[in-house]
Amino acid sequence: MPKQENGQREDSLIHNDLSESFEEEVRAFLGDEEKLHLFDDLTKVNPVTTRTVLKCLQARYRVNLFYTNAGCSLVALNPFQPFSCLYSPELMREYHVALCPQDLKPHIFAVAEQTYRNVQKQMDPVNQSIIVSGESGAGKTWTSRCLMKFYASVAASVVSPKGSETVERIERRVLDSNPVMEAFGNACTLRNSNSSRFGKYIQLQLDRFHHLTGASIQTFLLEKTRVAYQAPNERNFHIFYQITKGATAEERLEWNLPEGAEYRWLPNSERNLDEDCFEVTRGAMFHLGIGRATQSNIFKVRHPAGTAGGCWECVPGWDWCWDKSLSQAELLLPTGQPSAPHQAAQRLDLSQKCAPLNFSLPSGTAEHTEVWGLFASCRILAPAF
Ligand SMILES: Nc1ncnc2c1ncn2[C@@H]1O[C@H](COP(=O)(O)OP(=O)(O)OP(=O)(O)O)[C@@H](O)[C@H]1O
Numbered sequence: 452m453p454k455q456e457n458g459q460r461e462d463s464l465i466h467n468d469l470s471e472s473f474e475e476e477v478r479a480f481l482g483d484e485e486k487l488h489l490f491d492d493l494t495k496v497n498p499v500t501t502r503t504v505l506k507c508l509q510a511r512y513r514v515n516l517f518y519t520n521a522g523c524s525l526v527a528l529n530p531f532q533p534f535s536c537l538y539s540p541e542l543m544r545e546y547h548v549a550l551c552p553q554d555l556k557p558h559i560f561a562v563a564e565q566t567y568r569n570v571q572k573q574m575d576p577v578n579q580s581i582i583v584s585g586e587s588g589a590g591k592t593w594t595s596r597c598l599m600k601f602y603a604s605v606a607a608s609v610v611s612p613k614g615s616e617t618v619e620r621i622e623r624r625v626l627d628s629n630p631v632m633e634a635f636g637n638a639c640t641l642r643n644s645n646s647s648r649f650g651k652y653i654q655l656q657l658d659r660f661h662h663l664t665g666a667s668i669q670t671f672l673l674e675k676t677r678v679a680y681q682a683p684n685e686r687n688f689h690i691f692y693q694i695t696k697g698a699t700a701e702e703r704l705e706w707n708l709p710e711g712a713e714y715r716w717l718p719n720s721e722r723n724l725d726e727d728c729f730e731v732t733r734g735a736m737f738h739l740g741i742g743r744a745t746q747s748n749i750f751k752v753r754h755p756a757g758t759a760g761g762c763w764e765c766v767p768g769w770d771w772c773w774d775k776s777l778s779q780a781e782l783l784l785p786t787g788q789p790s791a792p793h794q795a796a797q798r799l800d801l802s803q804k805c806a807p808l809n810f811s812l813p814s815g816t817a818e819h820t821e822v823w824g825l826f827a828s829c830r831i832l833a834p835a836f
Pocket of ligand 1: 530533586
């Protein structure tokens with residue numbers, strides 16, 4: 452027994468010695484403050500501790516170095532201010548033509564170019580993925596936009612069999628998907644005035660000459676409840692504010708959208724954001740092939756009086772809300788689906804202002820899920836809180 456005690460004491464003495472010498476190493480590393488920003492790869496930081504890594508990133512941030520490698524990953528810090536020279540077409544080109552882009556300063560373009568080369572150098576068609584992750588406001592949307600701009604530029608066809616106009620249009624469309632998705636899926640939150648309230652998987656397609664031929668975007672987990680409920684000092688989805696602020700007099704008449712009306716479900720609309728620009732969304736939709744007439748139909752369904760207007764009411768005990776003004780009742784009900792849930796939906800006699808809700812679907816049942824899906828897909832009804 453006494454032997455064991457001695458052994459333990461020795462262990463703890465060794466441990467203390469080690470931690471002291473480790474602390475000493477950390478202090479020595481951090482002591483050389485002038486050099487911390489030179490660590491452009493975090494794998495070179497020694498000793499590796501949360502403190503030493505963060506101190507290096509902080510030192511780099513101070514001298515406007517926002518990208519740092521961490522082995523084959525890239526750490527991007529949000530500068531929270533525009534640095535146009537950091538994303539200029541000239542810089543894109545520099546990374547694109549570099550013999551070894553990884554030898555240049557760490558940058559999102561280096562990652563983008565390396566990934567592009569990985570595709571190019573394979574004989575068989577090969578897929579590459581870039582995962583952009585981080586907390587809200589970290590700069591994921593910004594980074595995805597940079598990547599798309601990079602590929603739209605470097606993977607642009609020089610000569611197209613169909614004529615360069617077509618190719619240009621494809622690139623334009625790829626880039627224009629951003630403002631449209633952001634208008635419908637982003638909102639101002641406490642952490643980020645342009646926060647994506649959904650996840651997305653963007654697939655860029657290249658032909659065998661490695662030229663951009665198209666893109667597909669899958670979205671998932673849209674925060675639909677935001678239509679009906681916004682935390683204090685947050686806002687609803689941008690599109691609603693864009694419509695209420697940007698509709699023309701003619702459209703206001705057509706969409707039943709009085710000038711200066713206030714909507715309970717569009718809080719903080721006095722705050723004007725860059726993202727409130729309706730014209731940008733419309734222009735982008737136009738480039739994506741959504742004509743004026745279709746656009747008008749979309750906005751008609753989505754404007755606040757038709758969807759999330761001030762007159763909506765949550766009904767305690769029920770799974771949905773309904774619009775007490777009911778002026779847009781015809782838009783609420785999808786037609787031509789003879790399924791049982793649809794008939795149930797029809798029985799919500801919205802046009803007579805009685806909204807009987809005289810059927811009850813226990814939550815968790817397939818029927819409940821289907822009715823709810825039907826409503827949710829119309830973006831009309833929202834869960835009661
Ligand atoms: N590299 C950058 N240069 C300049 N500004 C940036 C950069 N990255 C991010 N920002 C600024 O930070 C804001 C938030 O970034 P972004 O919307 O990309 O965050 P996010 O990670 O997508 O957040 P969320 O998860 O909430 O959608 C941007 O609107 C932009 O103003």
